Amino acid sequence: MVAQKMYELGTKRSGIREIFEFAMKRSAEVGPENVYDFSLGNPNVPSPEYIKEAIIDLITNMPATAVHSYTVAPGAMEVRETLARSINERFGMNITGNNLFMTSGAAAAITITFKALTEEDDEIIAFAPYFPEYKVFVENVGSKLVVVPAKVDDFQIDFEAFRAVINPHTKAVIVNSPNNPSGVIYSEETIKELAAILTEKSKEYGHPIFIIADEPYREIAYDGLEVPYIPKFYSNTIVCYSYSKSFSLPGERIGYIVVPNEVEDFGAVYGAVAGAARVLTHVNASSLFQLVVARCAGKPSDISQYEKNGKLLYDGLTAAGIKCLKPQGAFYLFPQALEEDDVAFCEKAKKYDLLFVPGSGFGCPGFVRLAYCVSEETIRRSLPVLKKFAKEEYGIEC
Numbered sequence: 128m129v130a131q132k133m134y135e136l137g138t139k140r141s142g143i144r145e146i147f148e149f150a151m152k153r154s155a156e157v158g159p160e161n162v163y164d165f166s167l168g169n170p171n172v173p174s175p176e177y178i179k180e181a182i183i184d185l186i187t188n189m190p191a192t193a194v195h196s197y198t199v200a201p202g203a204m205e206v207r208e209t210l211a212r213s214i215n216e217r218f219g220m221n222i223t224g225n226n227l228f229m230t231s232g233a234a235a236a237i238t239i240t241f242k243a244l245t246e247e248d249d250e251i252i253a254f255a256p257y258f259p260e261y262k263v264f265v266e267n268v269g270s271k272l273v274v275v276p277a278k279v280d281d282f283q284i285d286f287e288a289f290r291a292v293i294n295p296h297t298k299a300v301i302v303n304s305p306n307n308p309s310g311v312i313y314s315e316e317t318i319k320e321l322a323a324i325l326t327e328k329s330k331e332y333g334h335p336i337f338i339i340a341d342e343p344y345r346e347i348a349y350d351g352l353e354v355p356y357i358p359k360f361y362s363n364t365i366v367c368y369s370y371s372k373s374f375s376l377p378g379e380r381i382g383y384i385v386v387p388n389e390v391e392d393f394g395a396v397y398g399a400v401a402g403a404a405r406v407l408t409h410v411n412a413s414s415l416f417q418l419v420v421a422r423c424a425g426k427p428s429d430i431s432q433y434e435k436n437g438k439l440l441y442d443g444l445t446a447a448g449i450k451c452l453k454p455q456g457a458f459y460l461f462p463q464a465l466e467e468d469d470v471a472f473c474e475k476a477k478k479y480d481l482l483f484v485p486g487s488g489f490g491c492p493g494f495v496r497l498a499y500c501v502s503e504e505t506i507r508r509s510l511p512v513l514k515k516f517a518k519e520e521y522g523i524e525c
């Protein structure tokens with residue numbers, strides 16, 4: 128009677144949802160201050176004051192029809208021109224509004240790009256650990272997601288494993304840096320090597336293999352670390368950007384796709400992006416928030432609380448004997464579980480009201496994700512509990 132696949136997607140309880148419900152239940156039982164919920168990637172830093180000021184100014188001083196009307200499908204041209212100038216200034220690009228397509232966040236940008244690029248039998252490669260929704264997005268457009276196993280010593284890319292899976296059906300690779308869930312930034316060296324292999328293989332197979340750069344965490348990078356702007360290293364790159372994290376606007380659904388002129392057959396790719404958006408029922412991205420982000424283009428994001436939280440939690444995990452890479456960006460840590468079975472590890476942690484997400488869902492068993500976009504107080508209170516958990520469950524004395 129209904130599409131079975133859609134029914135399954137709509138009713139299968141996600142692991143993160145289950146953890147969320149458990150957190151609600153435990154908060155009612157023991158008080159929210161005693162539940163250490165590291166499961167959700169929902170920014171806890173409020174959106175900056177300049178966003179609020181822009182919204183108030185726009186809705187007060189612009190005619191309502193100008194603020195709330197439909198825009199052309201790619202987004203208002205003045206908005207795209209403003210964002211293009213900001214991108215050019217920041218990354219030394221040379222794009223115009225004609226290279227931008229405004230979307231309802233990164234999820235829409237990625238799905239539209241997958242749909243625009245792939246046909247039946249095409250494959251998209253992701254590098255573990257990877258954002259689990261990629262699988263849903265890829266399958267939705269009728270293609271196949273191929274996963275390269277993680278390089279767990281540094282969470283850069285395992286190029287040998289990559290070479291083993293790339294094949295003539297590969298249409299694109301999706302790269303997410305700063306990464307959810309590992310918190311790692313792909314180095315310039317990694318991006319250069321990826322670009323070299325893709326150039327070689329595109330030539331060998333006689334068609335371009337695109338990089339899709341999924342960049343919602345671009346601005347959340349610590350210790351002055353640079354996040355390489357991938358179109359500068361590989362011309363067949365399409366960027367999917369979102370303001371969900373940088374401006375803490377996840378509920379407003381605003382982002383964009385960049386298709387630079389250097390992309391092979393630019394006109395066909397941009398046209399296919401517009402067509403894919405159309406069949407996916409995109410009419411236009413929020414007209415108010417197009418104007419808001421154009422007003423605030425290039426303004427700094429305050430990442431100081433995330434940086435502080437990341438360091439605090441990293442020190443706490445390490446002190447409890449749980450191994451972890453130092454936070455580089457985004458707001459996640461991805462430590463190694465204290466046993467092989469990451470799901471069992473998370474279940475044991477739950478007994479201490481420590482809520483983590485198993486790495487298996489990110490294609491990386493044996494690890495767990497902790498989102499530290501929570502209050503600093505939650506992290507501070509969790510530190511002795513982490514130690515108690517490691518000691519009582521795994522006999523680790525620190």
Ligand SMILES: Cc1ncc(COP(=O)(O)O)c(C=O)c1O
Pocket residue numbers: 168231232233234235258303307341343368369370371377382
């Ligand atoms: C890696 C990654 N890509 C894409 C998204 C989707 O972001 P948006 O809210 O812009 O749709 C997320 C959201 O958490 C993410 O972590």
